[in-house]
Amino acid sequence: MDSLTSAFLAFAKQTRVDLVGVAPIERFDEVPADHHPRSIFPETRSVVVLGKRITRGTLRGVEEGTQFDIYGQYGLAWLKDRMLAVATIGLATWLEDQRWEACPIQDLDARIPASGVAVKPGLPAPNVMIDVREAAVRAGLGEIGYCGEVLTPEYGPRQRFQLILTDAPLTATPLLSKAVCDHCGACAKSCPLEAFKGDKDVTLAGKAMGVGAIDYAVCRRCQNGARPNGDHPAGLPDRLAALCVRSCVNHLDQVRGIENALENPFRNRPAWARNAQGEVSLVAGR
Ligand code: SF4
Ligand code: SF4
Structure with missing residues (x-):
């Protein structure tokens, strides 16, 4: 690994960024222009993906069914728009201190449609949205699990990601070779609304993954x-x-023993489940 990348990763670790991966821009070759990093920053050489974990305890109130706002703040709103945003701009300023341009990209869903008109022929309309979760796979941080979410060897599905587009010649992170998801089916079996409608294949940057066909409606x-x-x-x-x-x-x-597995089990009691009619039941083993 080159000295710039080593120093960058050391700075990220020092500032408690939990996950950092680097995707060379060639791993986005299959991505259309209206979702491509180079539509935003044409000189992009590397797409840095950084992640911060959702602590397991942040999910505790939802798991017990007694406190949903902890997750709403520390797992969602504050994590995304405060902690992760601060981490992203911190790493971006570090890169610009080394004289490499660094364009921070927030975590907005790539399905959000364009809201303006193209300013030049051949350019996509603003706003170009990059799929942050797919970028995490392209940067070697994880895979799309059967549940449809990114799973990492460190935290499973417990993290959020943002990006930095840069012209810095950073060393690429290899695509993740080991599997995290073992296709146990626990996610699909636990869904009280039967949103899993079968299987489908997804391939990103040559990495093939078998995932659930989920009815997001x-x-x-x-x-x-x-x-x-x-x-x-x-x-x-x-x-x-x-x-x-x-x-x-x-x-x-x-069962799988992710790297950040904790001392005690996560699920200590039957899980609560609410069906389409709003009726709640407790189901052992979920
Ligand atoms: S199949 Fe099992 S390991 Fe894979 S995403 Fe679902 S619950 Fe997780
Ligand atoms: S309906 Fe709810 S429990 Fe079922 S897959 Fe969707 S989010 Fe998960």
Whole structure:
């Protein structure tokens, strides 16, 4: 690894950024112009993906069904718009101190449609949105699990990501070669609304993954810890505290042994589940 990348990673660790990966721009070759990093910064050589974990305790109130705002702040709003944003601009300023341009990219869903008109022929209309979760896979940080969320070897589904586009010649992180998801099916089995409709294949930068075919219209109505997308109705709902993903947290901690698995199990009591009629039941083993 070159000295610039080593120093960059050391600075990231020192500032408690939990995950950092570097995707060379060539890993975005298959991405259309209206979602491509070079549509925003044409000289981009490297896409840095950084992540901060959602602590397991942040999910505790939702798991017990007694406190949802802890997750709403420390797992979603504050994590995304404060802690992670501060980390992103911190790393961006470090790169510009080394005289490399660094364009910070917030975590907005790539499904949000353009809201302006193209300013030149051949350019996509603003705003170009980059798929941050797919970028995390392209940067070697994780894979798309069967539950449809990014899983990392360190935290399973418990993290959020932002990006920095830069012309810095950073050393690429290899694509993740080991599997995190073992296709146990706990996510799909725990869904009380039967939103999983079968299987599908996804390939990103040559990395093939088998994932669930999820009906997100069902997830948008889910009352099991999921939330509507806070930025735009076209964006996917937030499912990181939903029953399906909490079941994955439980499985990965206990069975797969992710790197940040804690001393005690996550799920200590039957999980609560709310069906389409709003009726609540307790289900052992979920
Ligand atoms: S619960 Fe099992 S199948 Fe679902 S994403 Fe997690 S590891 Fe994969
Ligand atoms: S978000 Fe809700 S409806 Fe969607 S898969 Fe998870 S538990 Fe099921």
